[in-house]
Amino acid sequence: MGVKMKNYDITALGELLIDFTENGKSGQGNPLFEANPGGAPCNVLAMLSKLGHKTAFIGKVGNDFFGKQLKDAITEVGICADYLCMDEEIHTTLAMVHTYPDGDRDFSFYRNPGADMMLMEAEVPEELIRDSRIFHFGTLSMTHETVRGATKKAIAIAKESGAVLSFDPNLRPPLWKSLEDAKQQTAYGLSQCDVLKISDNEIQWFTGEEDFDAGIQKLRSQYAIPLIMLSMGKEGSRAYYKDLRVEVRPFLQEQTIETTGAGDTFGACCLHYVLQYGLDDLDEGKLTQMLTFANAAASIITTRKGALRVMPEGREVEEFIKSRMV
Numbered sequence: 315m316g317v318k319m320k321n322y323d324i325t326a327l328g329e330l331l332i333d334f335t336e337n338g339k340s341g342q343g344n345p346l347f348e349a350n351p352g353g354a355p356c357n358v359l360a361m362l363s364k365l366g367h368k369t370a371f372i373g374k375v376g377n378d379f380f381g382k383q384l385k386d387a388i389t390e391v392g393i394c395a396d397y398l399c400m401d402e403e404i405h406t407t408l409a410m411v412h413t414y415p416d417g418d419r420d421f422s423f424y425r426n427p428g429a430d431m432m433l434m435e436a437e438v439p440e441e442l443i444r445d446s447r448i449f450h451f452g453t454l455s456m457t458h459e460t461v462r463g464a465t466k467k468a469i470a471i472a473k474e475s476g477a478v479l480s481f482d483p484n485l486r487p488p489l490w491k492s493l494e495d496a497k498q499q500t501a502y503g504l505s506q507c508d509v510l511k512i513s514d515n516e517i518q519w520f521t522g523e524e525d526f527d528a529g530i531q532k533l534r535s536q537y538a539i540p541l542i543m544l545s546m547g548k549e550g551s552r553a554y555y556k557d558l559r560v561e562v563r564p565f566l567q568e569q570t571i572e573t574t575g576a577g578d579t580f581g582a583c584c585l586h587y588v589l590q591y592g593l594d595d596l597d598e599g600k601l602t603q604m605l606t607f608a609n610a611a612a613s614i615i616t617t618r619k620g621a622l623r624v625m626p627e628g629r630e631v632e633e634f635i636k637s638r639m640v
Contacts, residue, residue, distance in 0.1 A: 323367035325446040327468050328355035328455040329430040330373045331407035332380045350620035351387035354484045357575045357621045361582035363392035364625045370394035376406035376429040397439045401429040413572045433464045444475040452484040456499040469506050481507035485516050504537045511581035514546045540593045543584050545577050553601045562605035565613035575621020576612040583608035610635045
């Protein structure tokens with residue numbers, strides 16, 4: 315499955331929203347929130363843009379103050395925003411992110427409805443998807459009927475045009491009518507993708523297996539996914555490819571302030587290697603290199619507020635790895 319020559323390296327479809335992250339307290343003792351651009355698909359694209367790839371985004375924001383801020387933010391980091399729709403009626407989706415002392419977080423969403431849910435099939439740009447080497451998607455664009463139709467149409471076009479399909483379930487329980495519904499749409503994504511990035515808690519949730527290897531085994535017995543990357547937070551990461559299982563330790567940092575975007579940064583770096591090598595002849599060396607680079611970039615992003623605007627450059631990641639190898 316070679317990755318064909320096309321004008322865009324990667325196109326992603328999904329949610330683009332404002333993450334309100336806590337940033338201290340006011341003089342009156344009220345919590346202060348910073349309006350960070352957020353949404354997993356654009357975090358992935360932002361990292362890949364930093365690594366020199368040509369990226370484009372398909373999605374919808376409100377034609378409001380936040381929507382304009384988001385369009386400017388993705389353009390500024392080098393993501394093509396020509397296919398970002400602006401909704402005249404529905405406001406941009408907002409998320410409140412509560413960060414715990416260890417950097418983990420909780421989300422509450424203002425999305426009933428939010429503009430990202432309103433993307434319609436007719437707004438899916440067929441030519442762009444056909445002109446992309448990788449098409450990336452998650453499940454937040456499958457929570458509601460309208461955007462689900464648009465996502466499935468885009469997946470069908472990508473498949474037919476020979477693109478590599480990349481999927482990150484990115485489970486956010488508050489956004490689903492039921493977790494059964496979430497499972498169904500995750501299963502659909504798994505049945506379509508060539509590259510899967512899944513987190514430790516998602517594999518346990520989806521397969522019901524406590525042990526990660528057992529969970530991956532269960533997944534692989536049901537779905538023929540050539541490359542699976544498992545992110546395990548403070549435990550590092552694994553890649554499963556043919557009969558190979560490669561594990562790489564994490565780069566833990568004392569300066570970690572929050573984990574927002576770490577998984578997206580990790581996934582993007584893995585796609586960087588897929589763009590370089592394709593999916594046909596990966597070996598242990600390439601997979602180890604891929605996970606090491608991806609773990610390092612994810613580690614760097616945990617020391618910064620937000621993700622989309624502050625992705626590291628390739629050189630910075632390489633230097634960080636060298637500094638830790640001494």
